[in-house]
Amino acid sequence: MATHQYYQPSMAINVPSKAPSAPSLYPVGRVAVPPTDFSDSSTTAGSRTTGYSANASSYAGSISGDYDSSTMSGVDVVDMLNDRVHDSFDPIPLDRGLAMQAQTSGNLNAKQQELLELQALAQRRLKGVRANFNDGLKAAKETKRDLEWTQKRVSALKAKAEKAHPEEYRRASSKYAFDDNY
Template identity: 45%
Template structure:
């Protein structure tokens, strides 16, 4: 059984393919024997003002053509593939531009987040390097402070030892110098 197609193009709508049927009995149809007698006519498109929600679309469409020349029981009309019809209507009603814009925004935000994440990782590595350098400087400073303290203690012991020997060897001069220049302990 060969299937031929008639392409109906309403004004302002995309084409819808409607499969045609071969006439079951040629004697039953009282049409002229032109080349177009095997094609049936698809129902007209519904106006855009008709609501597409609910079952009203299907019930009104089926009741609108009941008993007319499109009645399928008369054998003159072809059945319209409802899935193809709904796909075509959905492709006309669906606008992918906002979705595309949102996907672009999401990709841009993802890229910005990745860049910020890499920047954060670089800053963390830089902070770790600075912390390690600061710890090394601190430990070096602490070592220098201990060396200075040790040197000061050694110097203080030497000064005390020299003062003790000077007080024993030259007691008169030591006392006079001490009165003239008192030690820091005496303040």
């Protein structure tokens, strides 16, 4: 014969009974709301409000195990706890925060798009300015070349006039003095 060993806890476990005075370790004992506290309108209209108002004594009684287990028979504890959590959490500030974040993100994206458009405009204008600058530089070089040619031509004509008419040139030079280096 084989002997089987079974686990035997060293600590006593409270087993729920039908007797109202038996203490319980189940979480149902912590719920202080009998089903009669719910109004029909709050449970059938789809609203999550319970209309329940608890005070410290109702919780104190439930923690110590002073409850009537027969009144808790039709209550879904998970739904009741979910309803309480839902009622205690107000999503409006979170929704407002998300709306402000979305609005700020939209404004930021709009400003980013505007910045990209302004950068593209600045690039186009810079190309135009560079083209105008290069045209102006080309015109300045041509003007300088033309002035140098004109200067050489005037100097040649002056030398020729001085040679051909020395007396008249000397009188005109003394009467109309000008700087040759100008």
